[in-house]
Amino acid sequence: MEHVDVIIIGAGAAGLMCAATAGYRGRNVLVLDNAKQAGKKILISGGGRCNFTNQKVEPANFLCRNSHFVKSALARYRSSDFIDLVDRHGIEYHERDHGQLFCNDSAKEIVSMLLTECEWAGATIKLRTEIGKVSKNADGLFEVHTDKAQYTCQSLVIATGGLSMPKLGASPFGYHIAEQFGLQVLPTHAGLVPFTWHSEQKQRFESLSGIALPSTITAKDGTQFSEALLFTHRGLSGPAILQISNYWKPGEAISINLLPGKDARCEIEKLLNNSPKQSLRNALALWLPKRLVEALFDEALLNKALNQLVHAEREQLAVDLEAWSIVMNGTEGYRTAEVTLGGVDTDELSSKDMQSKKEPGLFFVGEVMDVSGWLGGFNFQWAWSSGVAAGQVA
Numbered sequence: 001m002e003h004v005d006v007i008i009i010g011a012g013a014a015g016l017m018c019a020a021t022a023g024y025r026g027r028n029v030l031v032l033d034n035a036k037q038a039g040k041k042i043l044i045s046g047g048g049r050c051n052f053t054n055q056k057v058e059p060a061n062f063l064c065r066n067s068h069f070v071k072s073a074l075a076r077y078r079s080s081d082f083i084d085l086v087d088r089h090g091i092e093y094h095e096r097d098h099g100q101l102f103c104n105d106s107a108k109e110i111v112s113m114l115l116t117e118c119e120w121a122g123a124t125i126k127l128r129t130e131i132g133k134v135s136k137n138a139d140g141l142f143e144v145h146t147d148k149a150q151y152t153c154q155s156l157v158i159a160t161g162g163l164s165m166p167k168l169g170a171s172p173f174g175y176h177i178a179e180q181f182g183l184q185v186l187p188t189h190a191g192l193v194p195f196t197w198h199s200e201q202k203q204r205f206e207s208l209s210g211i212a213l214p215s216t217i218t219a220k221d222g223t224q225f226s227e228a229l230l231f232t233h234r235g236l237s238g239p240a241i242l243q244i245s246n247y248w249k250p251g252e253a254i255s256i257n258l259l260p261g262k263d264a265r266c267e268i269e270k271l272l273n274n275s276p277k278q279s280l281r282n283a284l285a286l287w288l289p290k291r292l293v294e295a296l297f298d299e300a301l302l303n304k305a306l307n308q309l310v311h312a313e314r315e316q317l318a319v320d321l322e323a324w325s326i327v328m329n330g331t332e333g334y335r336t337a338e339v340t341l342g343g344v345d346t347d348e349l350s351s352k353d354m355q356s357k358k359e360p361g362l363f364f365v366g367e368v369m370d371v372s373g374w375l376g377g378f379n380f381q382w383a384w385s386s387g388v389a390a391g392q393v394a
């Protein structure tokens with residue numbers, strides 16, 4: 001058996017960050033991953049440009065059963081710390097809406113940066129390595145059996161991520177290790193994920209595929225996001241939908257404001273005064289794509305002139321435009337989800353260093369735990385912050 005100080009299972013965002021941090025402390029670090037390539041999710045993230053963090057990261061941008069858990073790690077390794085690292089490596093980036101930071105060129109630069117940091121810190125990375133049995137021996141060391149070699153280590157860091165995108169190698173490995181050592185794992189489900197139509201909705205709205213428009217979407221619990229809404233063949237997507245999917249439960253309606261920033265009643269009254277003979281169809285086409293107007297409203301209603309609409313019809317119209325209530329069939333699931341909600345219960349871990357309270361020397365970092373961020377670079381920031389927190393102690 002070969003002995004190392006720290007074994008990190010998972011060469012993704014959190015695992016690589018943790019490896020570099022522990023390596024710089026002089027720890028002998030080995031990173032194991034069964035994939036052919038390190039940081040595969042980083043490479044495809046942000047449309048290939050990796051939204052690597054956000055200018056403004058707050059605990060409120062995260063979902064976790066214990067809402068205080070993220071505070072310590074986020075405060076000790078901030079988005080500004082990661083931006084400094086990106087700057088030191090000469091990676092150029094730009095800011096998009098809502099403070100999101102993306103590489104100008106390619107997500108490959110973030111992976112190269114992390115691999116360079118690991119190399120400088122003296123951490124070894126072994127890919128294409130299948131992990132077998134993991135146990136703790138009588139000397140209090142972890143034993144990790146792989147298809148290539150057997151290792152013992154003082155600290156074991158689980159950085160195997162969540163279940164989203166199984167075709168990229170996502171696996172429940174981390175949950176199984178947690179359960180093996182007696183840690184509770186909270187039920188998981190897909191997050192930051194598009195919604196799918198019921199069959200009758202599909203017939204009505206499928207032809208709208210490709211339409212994108214600004215919206216404000218509200219979940220049943222009152223959580224609200226103002227971002228783009230996109231119609232797809234399968235259902236609804238776009239940033240607003242991905243964000244609200246984190247707060248949605250099966251069977252619940254979402255409420256969509258199709259005229260964000262406008263007062264529908266006021267706008268309808270204004271049009272009625274200025275062009276009373278205009279058809280409702282043409283009036284609505286001033287604000288919304290014509291195909292959407294025709295799919296949403298009854299033909300006979302659309303053919304009416306504005307001055308033919310009775311007060312109740314105008315009221316209903318305002319409600320439909322500002323609070324279109326729709327119950328979606330479900331989500332596209334882990335196949336296309338960006339994150340996994342739920343996971344290793346944070347009550348089992350120290351918020352300072354991500355170490356198991358029950359099993360000293362066992363750490364969990366990144367998405368494997370019950371911490372998920374909003375869309376906008378928050379999930380990577382959690383990977384960086386939690387990876388550093390564990391790397392400073394492991």
Ligand code: FDA
Nearest residue numbers: 010012013014034045046051160161173366367377379380
């Ligand atoms: P991550 O999934 O990155 O790494 C886990 C590693 O463990 C992988 O290398 C995997 O091969 C390895 N592994 C798994 N099972 C194993 C096993 N049994 N044995 C050995 N190794 C194993 N976030 C963000 O902030 N900005 C963005 O732009 C995006 N964009 C984005 C796009 C898409 C399409 C997806 C799917 C996700 C995003 N995300 C994102 C989310 C982000 O990618 C995610 O939260 C982080 O990668 C999580 O980092 P981890 O290191 O925890 O897991």
